[in-house]
Amino acid sequence: MPPFARRFPTTLDRVDIRITGDVRQPMTLGPDLADVSRSQNVSDFHCVTTWSVRGLRWEGIRFCDLFDDILVPQAGAPPDADLIVFRGQDGYRAALPLADLRAPDVLLADRLDGQPLSVAHGAPIRLVAPAHYGYKSVKHLREIRVVADGSGYREIGPGFLTHPRGRVALEERSRSVRPRLLRWLYRPMIPWVAARFGRSLREWEAGRKAS
Ligand SMILES: Nc1nc2c(c(=O)[nH]1)N[C@H]1C(S)=C(S)[C@@H](COP(=O)(O)O)O[C@H]1N2
Ligand SMILES: [Mo]
Numbered sequence: 001m002p003p004f005a006r007r008f009p010t011t012l013d014r015v016d017i018r019i020t021g022d023v024r025q026p027m028t029l030g031p032d033l034a035d036v037s038r039s040q041n042v043s044d045f046h047c048v049t050t051w052s053v054r055g056l057r058w059e060g061i062r063f064c065d066l067f068d069d070i071l072v073p074q075a076g077a078p079p080d081a082d083l084i085v086f087r088g089q090d091g092y093r094a095a096l097p098l099a100d101l102r103a104p105d106v107l108l109a110d111r112l113d114g115q116p117l118s119v120a121h122g123a124p125i126r127l128v129a130p131a132h133y134g135y136k137s138v139k140h141l142r143e144i145r146v147v148a149d150g151s152g153y154r155e156i157g158p159g160f161l162t163h164p165r166g167r168v169a170l171e172e173r174s175r176s177v178r179p180r181l182l183r184w185l186y187r188p189m190i191p192w193v194a195a196r197f198g199r200s201l202r203e204w205e206a207g208r209k210a211s
Pocket of ligand 1: 092
């Protein structure tokens, strides 16, 4: 989304994710993630603005395995937490109900199509929730916040443009704007957003090489 298209991660070579919120023991996930069993799947990816990519092979750790094997026993997260909020190194964030994140195709992915994740697609590690619009799949993960009661949670940006679940199959593009209207508004923005993201990424890459 536009405000984040010009910000890029600072830590690319290692996973460094803080576990915060309603936990007994806040902790940091790093190399110990290697102990969680790995998983892979092929899925389609749908941005809410109407572009899609088919047949992506993601590899990483199932969110449900991370939650049950580390967040509950080690961080003391409530097994019946309401929401999980994901935050990226660029400040972007999105939340999904824990129940949705338990789907077996929801991964913290560090590989895409057999390669380590690129910066463009979320290095060093990102969320992938294929049943939900792309805006839920937070890239460059920095923080996972456990929320016991999500009733007061506000999404980033204009709240009416997001949906608490954002399921693709039900066209949950927004909580209040009709999907047909949004399709019609979003579609012409795609080339502009893509060009701006591409330009920012090239500038950032050139800046890294120079320093
Ligand atoms: N950290 C972060 N994650 C993000 C975004 C972002 O700007 N920053 N954009 C979201 C949106 S709107 C989409 S459609 C997908 C795009 O993923 P891709 O760049 O791998 O295609 O990432 C999502 N995750
Ligand atoms: Mo998107």
